[in-house]
Amino acid sequence: MKNTKLTTLAASALLATTTSVSAADVEVLHWWTSGGEAASVNYLKGKLSDAGVGWTDFAVAGGGGENAMTVLKSRAISGNPPTAAQIKGPSIQEWGDLGFLADINGVAEKNNWDELLPAVVADVMKHEGKYVAAPVNVHRVNWMWSNPEVFRAAGATIPTTWDDFMVQAKKLQDAGYVALAHGGQPWQDATVFEAVVLGVGGADYYNKAFVEMDMDALNSDTTVEVFETFGNLRQFIDANAPGRDWNVATSMVIEGQAGMQIMGDWAKGEFKVAGKNVGTDFVCSAAPGTSGAHTFNVDSFAFFAQGTTSGTGAQNIMAAEILGTDFQTVFNLNKGSIPARLGVSRDEFDTCAHDSMDAFVASSASGSLVPSFAHGMALPSAVAGAVVDSATNFFNSDQSAEEGAAQLVASMAAAM
Amino acid sequence: MLNFLEKNLPKIVLAPTAVAMVVCMYGFIVWTGLLSLTKSRMMPQWDFVGLDQYSRLFSNPRWDVAVDNLFVFLILFIVIALVLGLLLAIFLDQKIRVEGAIRTIYLYPMAISFIVTGTAWKWILNPGLGIEKLMNDWGFAGFEFRWLVEQDMAIYCIVIAAIWQSSGFVMALFLAGLRGVDENLTKAAKMDGASTVRLYWHIILPLMRPVFFSAIVILTHIAIKSFDLVQALTGGGPGYASDLPANFMYTYTFNRSQIGIGAASAMIMLFGVLAVLIPYLYSELREKE
Numbered sequence: 001m002k003n004t005k006l007t008t009l010a011a012s013a014l015l016a017t018t019t020s021v022s023a024a025d026v027e028v029l030h031w032w033t034s035g036g037e038a039a040s041v042n043y044l045k046g047k048l049s050d051a052g053v054g055w056t057d058f059a060v061a062g063g064g065g066e067n068a069m070t071v072l073k074s075r076a077i078s079g080n081p082p083t084a085a086q087i088k089g090p091s092i093q094e095w096g097d098l099g100f101l102a103d104i105n106g107v108a109e110k111n112n113w114d115e116l117l118p119a120v121v122a123d124v125m126k127h128e129g130k131y132v133a134a135p136v137n138v139h140r141v142n143w144m145w146s147n148p149e150v151f152r153a154a155g156a157t158i159p160t161t162w163d164d165f166m167v168q169a170k171k172l173q174d175a176g177y178v179a180l181a182h183g184g185q186p187w188q189d190a191t192v193f194e195a196v197v198l199g200v201g202g203a204d205y206y207n208k209a210f211v212e213m214d215m216d217a218l219n220s221d222t223t224v225e226v227f228e229t230f231g232n233l234r235q236f237i238d239a240n241a242p243g244r245d246w247n248v249a250t251s252m253v254i255e256g257q258a259g260m261q262i263m264g265d266w267a268k269g270e271f272k273v274a275g276k277n278v279g280t281d282f283v284c285s286a287a288p289g290t291s292g293a294h295t296f297n298v299d300s301f302a303f304f305a306q307g308t309t310s311g312t313g314a315q316n317i318m319a320a321e322i323l324g325t326d327f328q329t330v331f332n333l334n335k336g337s338i339p340a341r342l343g344v345s346r347d348e349f350d351t352c353a354h355d356s357m358d359a360f361v362a363s364s365a366s367g368s369l370v371p372s373f374a375h376g377m378a379l380p381s382a383v384a385g386a387v388v389d390s391a392t393n394f395f396n397s398d399q400s401a402e403e404g405a406a407q408l409v410a411s412m413a414a415a416m
Numbered sequence: 417m418l419n420f421l422e423k424n425l426p427k428i429v430l431a432p433t434a435v436a437m438v439v440c441m442y443g444f445i446v447w448t449g450l451l452s453l454t455k456s457r458m459m460p461q462w463d464f465v466g467l468d469q470y471s472r473l474f475s476n477p478r479w480d481v482a483v484d485n486l487f488v489f490l491i492l493f494i495v496i497a498l499v500l501g502l503l504l505a506i507f508l509d510q511k512i513r514v515e516g517a518i519r520t521i522y523l524y525p526m527a528i529s530f531i532v533t534g535t536a537w538k539w540i541l542n543p544g545l546g547i548e549k550l551m552n553d554w555g556f557a558g559f560e561f562r563w564l565v566e567q568d569m570a571i572y573c574i575v576i577a578a579i580w581q582s583s584g585f586v587m588a589l590f591l592a593g594l595r596g597v598d599e600n601l602t603k604a605a606k607m608d609g610a611s612t613v614r615l616y617w618h619i620i621l622p623l624m625r626p627v628f629f630s631a632i633v634i635l636t637h638i639a640i641k642s643f644d645l646v647q648a649l650t651g652g653g654p655g656y657a658s659d660l661p662a663n664f665m666y667t668y669t670f671n672r673s674q675i676g677i678g679a680a681s682a683m684i685m686l687f688g689v690l691a692v693l694i695p696y697l698y699s700e701l702r703e704k705e
Contacts, residue, residue, distance in 0.1 A: 066671050073459060094458050094673065184565070184654055240544035242565040242654040382457070385672040389478055389656060396567050396654035407477065414475055 025054035026314045028301070029075075029085035031068045033061045040331040047321045053314045058082050076100050081304035083315050087133065088300050089124060089377040095302060096127030102303040105130045107316045111323060116341040118364045120371070121298055133302040134322040135340035137332050140356040141264040141295040141372045142195050142287040145250065145271070148280070150177050150259045158260075158285055162199050162229050165288045169236040172259040180233060181249040181258035184242035186392040188249075190374035192262050193391035196230045199289025203368035210387070211371060211378045213416060218409045227394060227401035227408075234395065242396070253282065262287050264297060264375070268336040268352055284352040286359070293368040294359040297375040298340060386415035445686065452679035460675060469680040478656050479681065482664040485571045486688075489642075489660065492575045493582075494635045500579065501586025501631070502624075506616060508587070509594045519591070522584035530581065534648025537577040538564070570650050570658040574642070577649055582638060586631050593627035594620065629700050633693075640689060661685050 026048065032041050045055040060068035072085050081100060095101050108114070108131040114122060117135065125133045146158050151168075154175035159165040169179035182188060198206050201222045208217035217223075238258075241249075250270040252258035261267065271282045278284060286293070301322060306312050321327055328339035333348060338356050346354060363369040371377035373384055390411050394404035421428075455465045473479050504522055508515055525533065540546040541564040551559035563569035597620055605615050643662035650658040652667075659667075661681060669678025 070670055077459065091458075091673075098459055185651060186653070186655070189655070238544070239562060239565055240542060242570075243538065243542075243651055381671075381673040385667075385674075392653075392655040393477070393657075394655075396657065411477065414472060 024052065024310050024314050025056055026083040026318050027056040027058050028318075029058040029060065029068055029072055029082045030301075031060055031086060033059050037335060040334045043330045044318075044321065044327055047324070047327055048318060051317050051321065053317050076304070083306065083311065084301040084303050084318060086299065087302040088298060089371070089375075090380055091376065092124065092133050092300070092302050093127055094380075096132055100304055101127060101132040102305040102312065102315060103130045104132065104134070104303050104316060104319045107131075107319045111320055113323065113341075116323065116343060118342070118360070118369070120296070120364060120369055121340055124298060124371075124377070125300060133300045134319045135298050135300045136322055136328070137299050137335055137337035138340050138356075138360060139264050139266065139297040139299070139337045139372075139375075140359065141191060141297050141375060142198060142262075142290045142293065143265055143267070143352075144195075144260055144262050144285050144287045145253055145267050146260045146283045146285065147253050147256055147258070148283050150253075150256050153177075154259070156259070158283060159288050160285070160291060162196065162288045166232055169259070173236060177256075178238045178252060178258035179236035179260065181252040181261040182237045182241050183244035183246050183249045184237075184392075184396065185244070185246075186388050187374060188246055188263075189392040189395045190388040191264065192233065193226075193230055193387075193395070194295060194372060194374045195262050195287035195290060196233070197226050198293055198295060198370065199287060200226045200229050203293050203363075203370055206370050210373045213379070213383060213412065215409070215413070218412065223405040223408065224401050227404040230391070230395065231399075231401055231404065264372075265336045265338075265352065265356060268350075272336075278350050278352055284355065286355075292359065292363060292366065293370065294356070294363040295370055295372045296360070297372045297377055299337075300340075382415040383412055386411040448679045448682050451675060452683050454676055456675040456679070458673040458675070465676075469676040470684075473677050473680045473684070476677075478659065479661075479664055481656060482659040482661045485658060486640075486660050488571050489575055489578070490636070490639045492572075493578050493639050494632060496575070497579050497583045497586050497635055498628070498631060500583040502590050504583065504587040505590035505594055508591055519588070523588050524584065525581045526585040526588075528581065530642060530645040531648045533577050533581045534645045537573065537580070538649050541573050541576075564650065565654055567654050567657040570654060574646055574649055574658055574660075578639070578642060578645060581645075582635060586635070589627050589631050589634075590624065593624050597623055632696075636689075636692065640685070661688075 028041075030041060032038055041057075041059075045057075048055055060071050068086065072081070072087075075081050076095075076098075087095060092101070113125075113131060117125070121135055121138065122131075125131055125135055144158075148158075150172065151158060154172045154177060156168040156171040156175075159168045172179040182192065194210075197210060201209070205217055205220075205222050208214040209223065246263055246267070247270050249258070249261050250263065250267045251274070253261050254271060254274045254276060265284075268278075268284065271278070276282050285291075301318075303315050303319065306315060323341055325339075325341075325344050328341060328344050329348060332339050332353075336353075338349070338353050338360065346357060349357070360369065373379050373387055376384055378384070379387065387408065390404065390408040393399075394407070399407070451460055452469055453464050453466060454461060455463050455468070508519060512518075541561070543549065543560075543562045543565060548559060548561045551561070564573045601619060601623075602615060605619050610619070641662065642660065643666065646652060646658060646660050646663050652659040652663050662685070665678050665681045665685065668674040668681065672678075
């Protein structure tokens with residue numbers, strides 16, 4: 001008897017979630033389906049239901065969101081897009097150009113987004129000067145995670161320049177450790193490549209070459225220098241790296257098999273889950289040569305044009321909630337990133353996050369705040385793909401720095 | 417009315433299938449062909465640019481790698497799987513004991529999906545987990561087997577896994593063929609003093625021609641669609657060294673918002689398959705008549 005009751009309950013719950021979206025609901029496409037991320041989404045769901053807006057979850061699993069994008073495209077083409085979808089970077093512009101996105105400038109003006117958001121972030125969220133998306137977080141990509149125990153045992157110090165990196169990495173290697181924990185997947189190769197570009201070339205070169213796609217900058221000697229340094233890293237990686245997932249590489253640092261890993265701030269979650277403390281068990285520092293700079297990767301929800309006014313109303317409530325201090329705090333504590341807006345209390349965040357916040361503010365003033373091309377923030381997807389291809393092909397071959405630079409320039413030019 | 421039905425029922429019953437075939441296969445082939453002539457990026461759009469996407473495709477180094485890999489993979493996979501399958505079948509055909517059990521063991525890999533095969537071989541071939549580590553642990557300190565992580569050799573790992581998966585199936589095909597050979601023929605040959613090698617080479621193998629035909633057709637299409645094996649075994653890596661055209665097509669169409677180039681690569685794949693299959697089918701089917 002009890003069982004039947006339960007089944008009925010479950011069935012009605014199922015019915016409730018599968019019935020069509022009523023006017024004042026939002027349907028949200030995202031791929032935050034795992035652990036902390038799912039918890040963050042649930043928090044937003046709760047916030048909205050307090051405001052009287054129902055939530056229909058449209059989660060499509062698959063880390064990088066490729067599956068989700070495929071589903072989204074077919075939904076959009078058939079004229080039935082969700083209320084909001086997790087879209088970021090230049091893709092927002094691509095969707096905007098196709099005319100699918102909703103203008104949420106009203107909410108933005110009412111809540112003063114221009115004041116709350118740093119200009120670089122706001123620019124990404126706007127299409128033709130109007131807000132079409134709301135940012136949820138800012139990831140810093142140019143982090144280096146190290147295990148201080150390993151460094152002590154090898155008599156090495158955590159490097160702050162790429163020249164020093166080569167020296168210290170050699171020490172780690174001689175002491176029997178893997179110097180640089182790395183996973184040989186294209187996007188990870190590109191993540192390290194990006195850190196080298198910023199560390200060797202500086203923010204000006206980075207912006208010219210990998211944001212504005214300036215051919216003079218790309219053809220300069222700096223590009224060859226970048227590949228020189230990038231190529232030198234090959235020797236500090238173990239033979240098993242190809243195909244390894246990033247979190248497996250992180251656990252090599254956690255377990256003391258490896259000294260360092262260059263990876264965005266999502267790696268912090270792995271250390272936290274393993275019960276490690278920042279400062280004593282692991283150290284976060286900027287990737288060599290990038291200490292004042294900040295490579296940002298902003299996750300955001302883009303809003304799709306709705307047929308009904310009540311749909312638009314629900315959309316506006318959601319947009320306002322996303323930029324609210326409560327959501328920004330909870331979400332980013334879970335995800336390891338920092339809030340995308342100003343005026344959120346720092347108290348609950350750890351020192352790595354504080355570093356990231358400071359670098360974010362300082363670099364946005366000094367002009368060394370740069371979008372991450374390895375994570376789809378800087379370049380159109382075709383060109384970004386060409387850069388990732390060239391970086392990963394170079395890193396896994398024995399091409400010389402000149403060859404690597406030439407191939408990069410040629411394939412970027414071909415993809416433009 | 418009844419007469420009409422009687423006459424046309426087969427057509428009516430077959431009509432939905434025929435329509436589905438025409439729309440879902442040939443319709444979409446035409447659609448992809450048209451898309452490959454446009455400058456579509458994230459979404460299909462109908463600005464025609466001629467053969468621009470094809471020239472971009474052929475100037476793409478990643479596409480070159482994928483095409484070269486396909487040739488290596490196709491040739492090695494088909495030849496080795498055929499030879500191995502045939503040998504296994506001949507050995508099994510010598511009226512040995514527990515043949516049923518052995519046959520099942522060899523055939524079993526076929527029951528596994530390419531994803532599982534790929535994952536298992538990824539571990540077996542990984543230097544830090546698999547064969548190399550095992551040999552090192554057994555005391556062969558200098559033993560190295562690192563094909564999986566070497567740019568030039570990764571494609572051969574895919575060949576190995578695919579052969580492991582499919583040669584048992586080829587064996588089953590040949591075994592069925594061998595069982596169908598008229599015993600009088602072999603008896604007559606033996607009476608004439610033919611050695612076993614001669615018997616197989618000159619009498620039985622020529623009789624296996626239709627089996628070769630089916631095996632090659634099946635292996636070819638397994639090879640061309642073995643997207644999932646690459647995805648699970650190497651993820652296309654190291655770098656993009658073990659990409660096959662199907663992986664290239666998927667990456668460009670769905671991850672890179674380059675539907676135009678993706679469609680162009682799909683059309684080239686189609687032409688490639690047709691270029692191989694049409695002459696072969698033509699010659700095989702004509703001789704039957």
